[in-house]
Amino acid sequence: MKNLSAFGAGLVFGIGLWLSGMANPKKVLDFLDVTGDWDPSLLLVMAGAVAVTLVSFRKIIARKKLDFEIRRVDLPLIAGAALFGIGWGIGGYCPGPAVTALAGMSSATLVFVCAMIVGGILARIPASTRWGA
Amino acid sequence: MNNFTPLSALAGGVLIGLASVWLLAANGRIAGISGILHGLFAQPPGDRVWRIAFLAGLLAAGFLWSFFFPASNNDSGLGAMALAGLLVGYGTRLSGGCTSGHGVCGLGRLSLRSLVAVVVFMAAGMAAVFVVRHVL
Numbered sequence: 001m002k003n004l005s006a007f008g009a010g011l012v013f014g015i016g017l018w019l020s021g022m023a024n025p026k027k028v029l030d031f032l033d034v035t036g037d038w039d040p041s042l043l044l045v046m047a048g049a050v051a052v053t054l055v056s057f058r059k060i061i062a063r064k065k066l067d068f069e070i071r072r073v074d075l076p077l078i079a080g081a082a083l084f085g086i087g088w089g090i091g092g093y094c095p096g097p098a099v100t101a102l103a104g105m106s107s108a109t110l111v112f113v114c115a116m117i118v119g120g121i122l123a124r125i126p127a128s129t130r131w132g133a
Numbered sequence: 134m135n136n137f138t139p140l141s142a143l144a145g146g147v148l149i150g151l152a153s154v155w156l157l158a159a160n161g162r163i164a165g166i167s168g169i170l171h172g173l174f175a176q177p178p179g180d181r182v183w184r185i186a187f188l189a190g191l192l193a194a195g196f197l198w199s200f201f202f203p204a205s206n207n208d209s210g211l212g213a214m215a216l217a218g219l220l221v222g223y224g225t226r227l228s229g230g231c232t233s234g235h236g237v238c239g240l241g242r243l244s245l246r247s248l249v250a251v252v253v254f255m256a257a258g259m260a261a262v263f264v265v266r267h268v269l
Contacts, residue, residue, distance in 0.1 A: 003186040005159035010190020011197075013152035013164060013233075018198040020145020021138060022232075025207060030136055032255075032262040037135065041142040046236055048146025049153070053241025056154045061242060066161055068242075071229070073249050080228025081235070081250040083220050085257025090265060091209065091217025094232040095225060096166035098218075099188055103195025106207040112218035119222020120171040 014100040020045040023101050025092025032089050080123075153237050156187070165234020166191070167225035224254075 014023075021027040021041055030039035061068070071077070088094050091112055093101065098116060101109045153164040160183060162169075169184045198204070225231045228250050230239060235254075239247020 002160050003183050006156065006162075006183040006186040007190040007193075009152045009156040009159070009164065010187035010192075011152075011194050012148055012155065012190075013187075014191040014194020015198065016145045016148030016150075016152060017191075018145070018194065018202075019148060020142050022145065022149075023195070023198075024204070025209070027136070029262055029266075032258045033266055034259050035263055036266060039136045039138075041136070041138045044139050044142040045146035045149070046232075046240075048143040049150035049237040050146075050240045052147055052150025053153055053237055054243075057157065057238065057241040058243070060154070060157050064158075064161055066157075068163070071246060073246055077228045077246055077250055078253055080224045080226070081253035082224070082257045084224030084228060084231060085254035085259075086261045087217040087220025087222075087224060088232075088254065089258040089261025091214050091221065093217070093221070094166075095170055095221065096191065096231070096233050098221075099166065099170065100191045100195040100198075101204075101207065103192055103199055104204050104207065108207040108209045108211060108214045111211050112214040112221075115215045115218025116222035116225075117170065117174060119219040119224070120167070120226040121174055121222075122219075123223045123226035124171075124175070 013096065016049075017097050017100050020048075022094075023097040025097075025101075028092045028094075028097070029089070149233070149237055150241075153233070153241070157238075163234055163238045165230050165238060167222075167231040168229070168234050171222075171226050228254075 017023045022045055031042040093112055098113050102113060156162050156164045169187055173181055173184050235247040235250040
């Protein structure tokens, strides 16, 4: 049952990505291109999604007594977000759109997703052992 | 702003929000795609099945959508895509979230960390596009 709901949530999430234009790298890059022919659509994607989570998330978290790890604003958060943003601006994909765009069977998307998995594995290896030190 | 599509953007965003609420209410999980994906390859493996089910749903949406609306092929250079993917994978793992985890879900629960992450990755993305499109 839990796996069925996870599949359903993924399906609806993915349809939302396609409908909104997030799964189209050109649309994402046009949004990030504030000095060019700017396309503000993705602001509305975020606004629509956050409007829904804002009215419900805290209630669900309280009712289900979920406990999410609370971490402070630190250097890894800022450095990681900056690196992610640069990659997003180069490729036009963030993780969700990249996964659902795999359905298009293009080698560019496949290369991006494989590299993304490798990047995540590299980030987990402690710095002291990363270069064989 | 010739390419502004407010209605489909807003409707798609609402679907993304509803899907995130669904996963939280039914599974007690945050719909952060980078976290779900990275968790598949984490040691120890832990609970992989729901992650695979969610990602399979995402992928199924892609096939379903392309059945009705054929997407244009992504013909970006493979070197650039490899670099972009590495940065996205490394960065999201380091900061603990992406557009969905920090953006849709983190902002929804009023997390300061997530707000900082969203501002930083949006600014970095805009800077990268400026360099790629207008400087290089």
